[in-house]
Amino acid sequence: MQYKSVTVLAPAKLNLSLDVVGTLPNGYHALDMVMQSIDLFEKLTLTRSEGLTLTLPGSFVPANDKNTAIKAALAFFQYTGLLAGVDITIQKRVPVRAGMAGGSADAAGVLVGLNALYGAKLSMSELCAIGAAIGADVPFALMGGTCRVQGVGDFLKALPPCPDCWFVVVMPSVGVSTPEAFKQYDVVGSPVHPDCEQQEQAIRADDLRGLCAAAGNALEHCSGAVETPVIRQLLDAHGAIASQMTGSGAAVFGLFDGEEQAAQAAAELRQRYRQVYLCRPDRGGARVVHGRPLVRKKQKTAG
Numbered sequence: 001m002q003y004k005s006v007t008v009l010a011p012a013k014l015n016l017s018l019d020v021v022g023t024l025p026n027g028y029h030a031l032d033m034v035m036q037s038i039d040l041f042e043k044l045t046l047t048r049s050e051g052l053t054l055t056l057p058g059s060f061v062p063a064n065d066k067n068t069a070i071k072a073a074l075a076f077f078q079y080t081g082l083l084a085g086v087d088i089t090i091q092k093r094v095p096v097r098a099g100m101a102g103g104s105a106d107a108a109g110v111l112v113g114l115n116a117l118y119g120a121k122l123s124m125s126e127l128c129a130i131g132a133a134i135g136a137d138v139p140f141a142l143m144g145g146t147c148r149v150q151g152v153g154d155f156l157k158a159l160p161p162c163p164d165c166w167f168v169v170v171m172p173s174v175g176v177s178t179p180e181a182f183k184q185y186d187v188v189g190s191p192v193h194p195d196c197e198q199q200e201q202a203i204r205a206d207d208l209r210g211l212c213a214a215a216g217n218a219l220e221h222c223s224g225a226v227e228t229p230v231i232r233q234l235l236d237a238h239g240a241i242a243s244q245m246t247g248s249g250a251a252v253f254g255l256f257d258g259e260e261q262a263a264q265a266a267a268e269l270r271q272r273y274r275q276v277y278l279c280r281p282d283r284g285g286a287r288v289v290h291g292r293p294l295v296r297k298k299q300k301t302a303g
């Protein structure tokens with residue numbers, strides 16, 4: 001099946017834990033993490049075209065060749081050798097410079113969308129290999145669900161779904177640059193090193209309290225996100241079982257075991273912060289949710 005256009009949803013992620021376990025010769029950091037997809041989605045529409053365009057209605061993110069969506073499209077066409085193009089529109093809903101992998105979700109969404117649009121039938125491992133060259137979080141954005149993620153973000157192990165819970169995610173007004181956060185980590189290190197193995201075992205045992213006890217983020221102290229402690233205090237005061245920053249920041253989230261308490265905490269935090277999201281765990285990665293089939297023009301028959 002090939003399509004004229006497809007609509008793709010690509011979920012944001014949270015880090016249920018993030019540890020830095022080493023530095024690689026290329027300057028990247030070896031990480032140990034548990035990542036969780038949430039039901040906050042980038043919505044992409046991809047339409048066949050002879051050129052390559054990107055539109056981001058209402059977003060300040062530049063639509064240039066540094067954009068992960070453009071990088072993903074170029075990498076896809078290069079890998080497949082297809083002489084084709086695409087018009088991409090992205091309704092950006094995931095906050096930027098948040099540590100929620102919105103840019104990686106866009107890249108994953110484009111790869112999945114183009115694969116369907118042109119019926120290319122690339123496997124998940126091929127898509128992950130193409131995606132890893134675009135951004136460290138792209139393989140997870142493709143896989144989604146709950147994963148233990150190691151290496152630079154490219155070694156993924158799928159875990160069972162995380163225990164039932166609610167997340168209240170708060171994005172402060174100032175975001176964080178990921179390269180800057182890692183540079184600062186090299187200078188100051190971290191007193192926090194979460195036990196990701198213990199968290200994996202808690203998830204396998206469907207134990208939310210155990211998951212929360214093993215939570216933590218080694219980038220929290222070096223990210224430069226000054227509001228993190230205040231937001232965490234507010235989340236904790238409103239009943240979060242655990243709270244922490246996600247990725248390299250600046251978004252901070254609390255975990256709740258009941259919807260009512262989570263909704264109440266979200267309402268309270270909205271009094272102080274403009275970007276507050278009440279989310280649930282999501283079980284998949286970037287996915288096509290709608291396709292308009294390609295109708296081929298009928299060939300004229302002789303006579």
Ligand code: C5P
Nearest residue numbers: 027028029135136137152153178179182
């Ligand atoms: O790959 P991505 O573009 O998401 O990473 C942004 C920056 O974060 C990299 O340029 C690098 O400085 C830093 N990084 C790192 N170690 C990782 C992932 C990212 O140092 N595992």
